[in-house]
Amino acid sequence: MSYFADKQPLVADIFSRYPDSPQGRRSALMPLIREVQDAEGFVNGTRLDEIAALCGTTATEVRSVMSFYSTYHTLPTGKYHLQVCSTVMCSLAGSDELWDHLVETLDVQPGEVSPDGRFSLQKVECLGSCGTAPLMQINDDGYYERVTPGKCARILDSLRADLQPLPDNPVPVTVNAEGRQTLANGEVVGASITGLGQLPPIFPGGEA
Amino acid sequence: MKVQVDGVEIELAAGTSAIDAVFEAGGDVPYFCAHKYLSPVGACRMCLVETGSPRKEKDGSFVLDDATGQPKIFWFPKPMASCTMQATEGMHIKTARSSEVVAKAQAGMMEFTLLNHPLDCPTCDKGGACELQDRAFEYGYGASRFGFDRRHADKHYPLSDFVILDQERCIHCKRCVRYFEEVPGQEVLDFIERGGHTFIDTEEGGLPTGFQGNITDICPVGALLDNVARFRGRNWEYDHTPTTCTLCSVGCSITVDARNGRLERIVARENREVNEAWICDAGRFGHAFASERRLTVPLVRVDGELQEVSWDVAIAAIRHGMARHSVADLALYLNADSTLEEGVALEALADAVGSVHVDHWPRYEVSLDAMPNGAATLSDVATADAVVVIGADLGEEAPILELRILEMLRGGILPPEYAHGTAIADLRLVERPARKPEKLAVIGKESRLWAHAGIRASSNGHNALERLSRPDTAELQAALKLLTDSEKAIIVLGADVLNGASGSFAAQLSDLATRTGAKVLAIPAGANSKGLAALNLVPREGGLPFARVAEAPAAFISRLDPGVRARGLTIVHDSHLTATARLADVVLPAVTNYEKRGTTVNLEGRLLELEQAALSAGEAADLIRTLTAVSEALGLRAPVRGLKGARELAAQKLGIKLGELPERGVVHPFRTSHVAPTEQVHIPKLWTERMQPSIQTLIPANLQPLPMLGAAPVGGDD
Ligand code: SF4
Ligand code: SF4
Ligand code: FES
Ligand code: FES
Numbered sequence: 001m002s003y004f005a006d007k008q009p010l011v012a013d014i015f016s017r018y019p020d021s022p023q024g025r026r027s028a029l030m031p032l033i034r035e036v037q038d039a040e041g042f043v044n045g046t047r048l049d050e051i052a053a054l055c056g057t058t059a060t061e062v063r064s065v066m067s068f069y070s071t072y073h074t075l076p077t078g079k080y081h082l083q084v085c086s087t088v089m090c091s092l093a094g095s096d097e098l099w100d101h102l103v104e105t106l107d108v109q110p111g112e113v114s115p116d117g118r119f120s121l122q123k124v125e126c127l128g129s130c131g132t133a134p135l136m137q138i139n140d141d142g143y144y145e146r147v148t149p150g151k152c153a154r155i156l157d158s159l160r161a162d163l164q165p166l167p168d169n170p171v172p173v174t175v176n177a178e179g180r181q182t183l184a185n186g187e188v189v190g191a192s193i194t195g196l197g198q199l200p201p202i203f204p205g206g207e208a
Numbered sequence: 209m210k211v212q213v214d215g216v217e218i219e220l221a222a223g224t225s226a227i228d229a230v231f232e233a234g235g236d237v238p239y240f241c242a243h244k245y246l247s248p249v250g251a252c253r254m255c256l257v258e259t260g261s262p263r264k265e266k267d268g269s270f271v272l273d274d275a276t277g278q279p280k281i282f283w284f285p286k287p288m289a290s291c292t293m294q295a296t297e298g299m300h301i302k303t304a305r306s307s308e309v310v311a312k313a314q315a316g317m318m319e320f321t322l323l324n325h326p327l328d329c330p331t332c333d334k335g336g337a338c339e340l341q342d343r344a345f346e347y348g349y350g351a352s353r354f355g356f357d358r359r360h361a362d363k364h365y366p367l368s369d370f371v372i373l374d375q376e377r378c379i380h381c382k383r384c385v386r387y388f389e390e391v392p393g394q395e396v397l398d399f400i401e402r403g404g405h406t407f408i409d410t411e412e413g414g415l416p417t418g419f420q421g422n423i424t425d426i427c428p429v430g431a432l433l434d435n436v437a438r439f440r441g442r443n444w445e446y447d448h449t450p451t452t453c454t455l456c457s458v459g460c461s462i463t464v465d466a467r468n469g470r471l472e473r474i475v476a477r478e479n480r481e482v483n484e485a486w487i488c489d490a491g492r493f494g495h496a497f498a499s500e501r502r503l504t505v506p507l508v509r510v511d512g513e514l515q516e517v518s519w520d521v522a523i524a525a526i527r528h529g530m531a532r533h534s535v536a537d538l539a540l541y542l543n544a545d546s547t548l549e550e551g552v553a554l555e556a557l558a559d560a561v562g563s564v565h566v567d568h569w570p571r572y573e574v575s576l577d578a579m580p581n582g583a584a585t586l587s588d589v590a591t592a593d594a595v596v597v598i599g600a601d602l603g604e605e606a607p608i609l610e611l612r613i614l615e616m617l618r619g620g621i622l623p624p625e626y627a628h629g630t631a632i633a634d635l636r637l638v639e640r641p642a643r644k645p646e647k648l649a650v651i652g653k654e655s656r657l658w659a660h661a662g663i664r665a666s667s668n669g670h671n672a673l674e675r676l677s678r679p680d681t682a683e684l685q686a687a688l689k690l691l692t693d694s695e696k697a698i699i700v701l702g703a704d705v706l707n708g709a710s711g712s713f714a715a716q717l718s719d720l721a722t723r724t725g726a727k728v729l730a731i732p733a734g735a736n737s738k739g740l741a742a743l744n745l746v747p748r749e750g751g752l753p754f755a756r757v758a759e760a761p762a763a764f765i766s767r768l769d770p771g772v773r774a775r776g777l778t779i780v781h782d783s784h785l786t787a788t789a790r791l792a793d794v795v796l797p798a799v800t801n802y803e804k805r806g807t808t809v810n811l812e813g814r815l816l817e818l819e820q821a822a823l824s825a826g827e828a829a830d831l832i833r834t835l836t837a838v839s840e841a842l843g844l845r846a847p848v849r850g851l852k853g854a855r856e857l858a859a860q861k862l863g864i865k866l867g868e869l870p871e872r873g874v875v876h877p878f879r880t881s882h883v884a885p886t887e888q889v890h891i892p893k894l895w896t897e898r899m900q901p902s903i904q905t906l907i908p909a910n911l912q913p914l915p916m917l918g919a920a921p922v923g924g925d926d
Contacts, residue, residue, distance in 0.1 A: 064400055
């Protein structure tokens with residue numbers, strides 16, 4: 001069953017962001033993968049072929065690009081995909097224990113989904129919030145900071161009841177529906193062909 | 209352009225890369241990712257050098273060094289990868305020879321590359337011929353400070369039936385990935401994961417057949433291995449014989465590796481003019497027949513059964529069998545992959561006995577020598593600005609020609625040549641090259657090349673040329689326009705049009721070539737058809753073509769398998785007990801083309817040499833020696849005895865000097881001397897059953913299970 005067959009306007013919109021050339025078509029790879037992953041939690045098998053066909057490349061290339069990023073998944077993920085920071089600061093602050101605890105209590109290993117379909121786990125590198133270690137991110141929803149054993153238990157209980165607590169902070173930069181990177185406050189960051197004109201003016205007196 | 213390498217000034221052509229500058233100056237730089245026929249990408253960081261250039265003032269004069277008054281050299285702050293750097297006027301380059309920084313950087317890179325390398329050289333097939341091994345010895349520290357566990361990954365990961373990947377050994381040079389993208393144009397391999405976890409894999413369920421084996425040649429380490437040859441010998445145990453592949457008419461340069469008299473491996477040998485650095489999978493993997501079920505002694509039918517005998521007995525049997533015939537009754541047929549020398553010998557014998565039944569097979573019955581605009585070479589194809597392929601399935605007829613056409617589509621950039629050989633890094637070659645499919649038209653049946661062609665027209669072979677001359681569809685019109693509008697167009701003709709082609713075909717073709725200015729490249733039916741056609745090896749007045757061997761009063765059939773016998777005495781000369789051999793009265797053992805010395809002529813008309821690999825073939829003999837024996841049986845003195853005699857005769861008849869040809873061969877304008885009806889259709893087929901590696905090759909029948917330690921005692925010993 002094709003994913004994009006009934007989403008032609010969306011596909012057209014994504015391709016419209018890139019030059020109309022073979023190389024340009026390949027550039028649409030990332031948003032197409034993101035689209036499928038957001039909807040299905042992972043991208044694999046026939047989906048790889050479908051994206052490859054759209055971009056004019058091969059499934060091998062799609063998998064190669066996906067595997068470069070830890071944020072794309074080729075295996076199914078749970079309703080709540082818990083990403084535990086395992087870099088030094090968090091590790092010093094107890095993220096290793098947090099990880100072991102999660103693996104034990106949820107009874108899932110990385111790459112697995114708990115039988116009720118709720119939980120999957122992933123170790124990630126520094127999320128840039130070392131000051132509030134140990135840190136956990138749930139899906140793309142936000143950061144859960146200073147996750148102590150007690151806080152962890154509370155979060156898990158709420159998740160089991162499908163009442164996800166609000167994150168302590170949103171993920172700093174996300175990609176909006178137009179494919180632009182935005183800050184949590186909605187401010188557009190990064191550059192794109194269309195967005196170049198919106199860059200803040202260079203301050204007078206600064207070195208060019 | 210003047211460049212200084214380690215203090216020595218040399219003169220270089222513009223566009224030379226820094227790495228080639230160093231080699232041109234007689235220096236050395238270690239490298240892993242650069243490859244002569246692939247784009248330089250700077251992936252391995254082994255080729256580091258220090259470089260600096262003079263700078264100019266605004267007025268165009270050089271910034272001078274106050275101390276010396278010479279132009280001041282502005283050095284890059286760090287060592288640079290020389291493979292991706294262009295040498296420029298006045299540039300200074302320092303290699304490890306003169307720079308300690310470079311020596312240390314390279315040793316450090318080597319240590320880094322070896323961090324995760326398993327160092328299983330003692331069991332690695334690449335050992336002794338490994339770029340990593342050599343370079344580690346030359347440029348490494350000789351010790352590692354890495355005291356942790358190395359990466360462990362799959363050591364026997366089959367990418368296909370023919371190519372096995374050892375993921376631990378891969379050093380991520382990306383040669384294999386670039387090869388598939390750039391050469392056959394199939395993006396089927398790529399890096400998966402990143403950093404120390406990176407490995408090579410495909411998501412396409414295997415590697416495409418055709419040209420996959422080449423990655424086993426270019427992998428600088430033992431990560432990608434030829435499964436047919438895997439674990440069959442160490443590099444220093446092989447007898448390496450440089451020779452020419454005669455499975456098709458391209459005539460790729462190959463090296464045949466034999467051990468203990470068995471052919472274990474075939475690898476590509478560079479020939480800039482023919483196959484560059486590539487060969488096809490059939491040529492590489494399809495050699496099982498050379499060492500399997502060979503006929504090693506003559507056989508003679510006694511009381512209805514074939515029995516092993518000596519050559520003397522076989523000769524006596526022929527003499528006895530011929531008693532009922534006149535010598536002129538003996539039909540003489542040979543395979544069109546026989547050498548020119550063998551052809552000369554057979555022609556001379558036919559003349560001597562007065563036989564009219566002479567033929568070589570496969571061949572076509574048309575001569576296309578007299579085309580306007582001259583003969584096309586493979587380099588012409590690669591640098592053409594348009595190619596029209598008519599009625600050819602290149603995968604079966606001339607695989608490397610397909611690669612040369614694809615080379616044309618990506619710009620036809622032939623790397624320059626230096627004293628040290630082909631450029632190691634030609635900076636004009638780029639990753640993911642833009643291709644120009646509109647320069648290729650394919651007319652005929654669907655084939656692998658279709659996918660790359662901008663113009664495709666389905667057509668039957670017999671009228672394809674006629675339809676192209678007077679196009680009746682938009683596609684054919686486009687193809688004709690492509691030919692007319694281009695300066696250096698080539699028309700490639702294959703079996704579908706050449707089968708049954710006649711004199712009027714040649715006239716039509718020559719007319720088209722004149723009109724469009726295109727050169728013509730007709731793919732010969734057999735590996736040496738082009739050379740043998742210059743001899744009188746077709747049925748003479750009243751003679752029977754090979755298709756009618758069954759009607760011949762008596763026949764000598766060399767390495768052909770029609771599956772029938774002649775009416776009378778049937779002598780088969782073959783390397784294997786073929787269906788025809790089973791029907792024969794006398795079977796004489798033949799050597800394969802891997803065990804011959806001689807000359808073959810490829811589709812360009814290029815003379816290429818065959819050398820004799822060290823294979824055990826018992827009492828098998830080539831055609832020249834066999835014909836000497838047959839002559840003896842016929843009571844004649846053989847007109848040609850041995851290679852030297854054949855070469856002398858060839859010099860007389862064809863005016864060419866054979867033997868001691870340059871490694872790349874020489875193109876000679878061959879003329880088809882005689883044409884005659886073939887009365888059968890040639891269906892090109894590259895892979896034949898006997899070429900498939902049998903399971904016995906992969907797992908020897910006499911394999912004994914190794915004695916194994918019994919199950920570990922309960923409780924263990926830890
Ligand atoms: S498998 Fe060999 S050729 Fe391919 S990237 Fe690894 S080392 Fe290079
Ligand atoms: S292309 Fe022809 S000559 Fe070259 S390796 Fe293949 S079969 Fe042999
Ligand atoms: S180390 Fe965990 S957020 Fe930086
Ligand atoms: S970086 Fe690999 S050869 Fe230059």
